[in-house]
Amino acid sequence: MFRRIFITLAVVCCMVVAFTSPSEGHAAITYTYYKVQKGDSLYLIAKKYKTTVAKLKAINHKRNDMVIVGEKLKVPQVQAVKSATKKSVTAEERKLMAQLVHAETGYSEPFAGKVEVALVILNRVKHPSFPKTIKGVIYQKTKSGYAFVPVKTGKLTKIQPTKQDCAAVDRAVVLHPNDKRGSLYFYNPKITKNKWILSRPVTIRIGNHVFAK
Structure with a gap:
């Protein structure tokens, strides 16, 4: 009886992993990378990409607000503002x-x-x-x-x-x-x-x- 329940739970867990993996891969394409420039801060970068410092820290696995010039940070690509001419609005x-x-x-x-x-x-x-x-x-x-x-x-x-x-x-x-x-x-x-x-x-x-x- 217990063996049958264990096998059933194992199958369900495998199904969950199988169905969630594609969605995680899909979510990844909504991000791009930003190279930190002189004078940048997490606050300014978050403001530019219409997100929050907390979210930037989370997706980049940061424990503090420190950024280093030349460092590449993961940022939300969908928030980048573009015009109809496919050029950034200055x-x-x-x-x-x-x-x-x-x-x-x-x-x-x-x-x-x-x-x-x-x-x-x-x-x-x-x-x-x-x-x-x-x-x-x-x-x-x-x-x-x-x-x-x-x-x-x-x-x-x-x-x-x-x-x-x-x-x-x-x-x-x-x-x-x-x-x-x-x-x-x-x-x-x-x-x-x-x-x-x-x-x-x-x-x-x-x-x-x-x-x-």
Whole structure:
């Protein structure tokens, strides 16, 4: 009787190992390696890859927060921020996008609205009718001056974006490769009288803004 139970448990344990091993192998492909640079710390590396110091220590089997220049650390690959052009969004571009997001949405629009404004910028970079860079899109000149009012008024570079604005930009960059709406324009229907923009196909309405393409 006991021998039969023991054999059954042994078989179950083998099955568990057989089924869990592939999943562990699958999880491993979501990580890459980062080479520690001068001035780095676990905190800064964790912030860059949208993770925590505790998680970095765990996956790298570290007992303390010390890092050594040249050391290779395992980091979450899926959190690396990439743009539609498959190039990393630079710190300058990120700040510029966040400034425009804040200028256009302020403190009144919801987070989803901020993300969609950032997506408009990224969608324009990808679209053949607009400049091919983030800076080029934001500073694009038109017959009336510039494509975005905050640039036209000269207030854009004076704006200090909030953490929420920066987070919205980061979220948009992650979402952009799979964005199905393809918003290229946005406007406030209570203010805009332009017949052309009002005739564009609406993609989504968020807060006080209507997004279109």
